Amino acid sequence: MPHRRSYHHGNLREALIEAAITLIEQSGPHSFSLAEAARRAGVSAAAPYRHFKGRDDLLEEIARRGYVEFAETMERAYADGRPDPLAALARVGERYLQFSRERPGYYMAMFESDISITAHTELYAAEQRSIGLLIRASEALAERLPKDDRPPSRMVANHIWAMSHGVVELFSRGKQGARSPISAEDMLSSGVTIYLRGLGLLGPADQPRAGG
Structure with a gap:
């Protein structure tokens, strides 16, 4: 100590x-x-x-730091969509799961503490960096479609975020997912594939593999 x-x-x-x-x-x-x-x-x-007004003030600072580190991790994984937005999105998903495992204290402060993101300017800005990256990925994937057929990029980003968070919850801290024959990475990848294909954002042969 x-x-x-x-x-x-x-x-x-x-x-x-x-x-x-x-x-x-x-x-x-x-x-x-x-x-x-x-x-x-x-x-x-x-x-x-x-240094802190109270417990919640301390918790908010931990969540803020978590979101900043999380956003930086996601941005490095996306790497401006190289070599292509689908591969970049797959890397982002893998890093999302990795962050939840390697930084559980931050992750829980960010997503399980019930603090209000919108009520705190710095928290909100850090959170928007992360969702903004998923929005960019969604927009890049939608470019293959006519403009009138493109789904709302924020909706797609929010759905992918929700799937990622759901997989973390299923597999975290000894929950039932830990006994699944399917890995967290494969579950997230298959779920995102089905979702994106249903929106017409993937071709028949496209698979969101991280690769290079």
Whole structure:
């Protein structure tokens, strides 16, 4: 456990954030308290109030950081749609699942904490970076269709996001998906394929494989 010198060195804010992330990973975003984070950081229960108004303020900062890192990860995966938007979209899906596994504390703060995204400007901006990437991917895929036949890009993006989140929930933390003979990646890929093909965004031979 970190001890009080973290505070004296001016790192209390970061120590509290790291402590809270660990607590979220252990028991979820609703179960930890600011006092528990303070104990784990090795400071008094009053010390966190130098940096955070309360528990929700700390949770919002973790969610904000999570969304920023998430958006950067998704943007690197998409790589401006190279070599083609379908392959790029497949990479994005794989990175979505990877982020949920590797950064569970952030992921839970982002999606399971019930904080209001639209009520916080920085949170909203970070979240829109991620959905914006899926919108760009949807627009690129729709270019093969006549303009009047193209589905709304935000609708497509939201549906793909919902599928990704659903797969994470199905496979996360010992849930029933962990016993499935189908991997999370294959389940997401097949679901996105069926959806996009139904919208006419894929040809008969197209498959959203990450590849190169």
